[in-house]
Amino acid sequence: MSKSDTVSLKVEFGGGMELLFSNQRSHKLTIPARVPLDNGTSGLPADTTDENSKPADISYLIHHLKDHLLKERLELFYENGTVRPGILVLINDTDWELEGEGSYILKDRDEIIFISTLHGG
């Protein structure tokens, strides 16, 4: 694949979230630039068109993490197609609520951070 076919990201976990991801805080990740509309993570089907695919967004990333990096306790990370309520997401150090949440389109070298607020104080 040529360079523009993929997006390279830095993904970090904090607030206890890292425990679900091999107890590793920081992950470097390369994902396809175009992905299936249904966020399937096993690659694009052969009959891919612009209509049945989309640019990789945060929603896709969440599915990708769930299918490929998550090691345990899915329910603490993922719920109803997105992250579980109570998990904060930062896109390049900005609250994802200001960036369109799941529909934010990922760019090369973006830094995405997931922080759990669910652990004891």
Add this chain to the structure above:
Amino acid sequence: MAPRTCGLCSLAKAILKRPKTGQQICRECFFYVFETEVHNTIIEAGLFKQGDRVAIGASGGKDSTVLAYVMKTLNERYNYGLELFLLSIDEGITGYRDDSLETVKRNQQQYNMPLKILSYDELYGWTMDAIVAKIGKKNNCTFCGVFRRQALDRGAAMLQVDHIVTGHNADDIAETVLMNIMRGDIARLGRCTSICTQGEDTIKRSKPFKYAYEKEIVMYAYFKKLDYFSTECIYSPDAYRGHARTFLKDLEAARPSAVIDIIHSGEAFDVKEEVKATQKSQQICKRCGYMSSNELCKACTLLEGLERGIANAGVTERGMKRLEAEGPPPESLRTIPFFNKPLSQLDGRPALFVEAPS
């Protein structure tokens, strides 16, 4: 998407959407409004006076770490004139509390505050590890909760402080309101939203983060790069609170003001005097001197049960009956050291070692 500018200063890029107001604000304005709101909470409730000695209940977790940092910041910025201490309770949970106490020890250096650690082992002769080994994971939270409450008060008495502040945040309080409604515990419902609780004999306790959202506390810790510890307790969590918590997070996702709205609802309940009166009057535990609603305080009852091998003595009616049926405790029974209240609590004099503000 074009970057949005801060709704307060109109200069910098917004980095956070405030759950309470929906406002979009930049990093510096966020620090300022977060700290100022806590300051306003403290001032409006009149929590402190010059010269107060205040212990921050510190677990190493996000809430108490941010609380210690913000208390230090505000004390210096607004000249509260407080003497601040960190007070940690070591429940004796290997792989959980030992790690989080390391965080508190680093906070002690970072914030330059004296630290007192009081362990269940030295106070009760039992660690939580030993208790769970004896009784299993059912009901262990009862022991831990009762023991922690008393340990905090005793630690505070040792530090001779006037006041304990804890990191309970708006989400915690909203959860408690919901739990009290669902359990029909109307007397507690009436009390649980108070920012400050003080019985006749107890050391004053308050919650400066009463109106601070968990999201903002975590964001504050993140942007300030504060050092905190986050791991769930390895013993079974409070399942009932877990349900209330999930429910609250779902509500918040649909309507971010839900947390503050529930607190306001809790505050607006007017509990009848006769309902409040169902709380038993307080007395002094005949064995350890701690305040109690019975002859023996809950901690002494739980400890006696552990020592005599009737672990549910302080938990269920049946256990209590069994304990009574077995007669009086042996002379050699291990007990909690006698609690001597700080002098200031006895006769209204100011605490020891406090110099008058100049």
